[in-house]
Amino acid sequence: MIVRWRKSSYTGGANDNQCVELGRLAPGAGIGVRDSKDPGGGHLTLSSVQFARLIDQIKQDSAR
Known part of the structure; x- marks a missing residue:
């Protein structure tokens, strides 16, 4: 299965140097999270x- 990665809406935009990408993994395998600057460096599942x-948690932290 090919994972289609997209930038998270929680990053700072197209030119942000600290972008996170999300990808839906194989059915039942969860969601992948990776650093857009190092797409070949693996991902967190x-x-x-x-x-x-x-x-x-991100929403709670950003509300503080």
């Missing part, structure tokens, strides 16, 4: 539940 918790 999160389950859907872990990913939702991560997004909730």
Whole structure:
């Protein structure tokens, strides 16, 4: 399966030097998170539940 990576909406934009990319992995395998500056450097694999918790935490931290 080919993973289609996209920049996270939580990054600073197209020219941001600290971009995170997300990709839906094979069915049931979760969501991949990688550094857009090093796409060949591997990725972190999160389950859907872990990913939702991560997004909730980011929202809470940015509200502070």
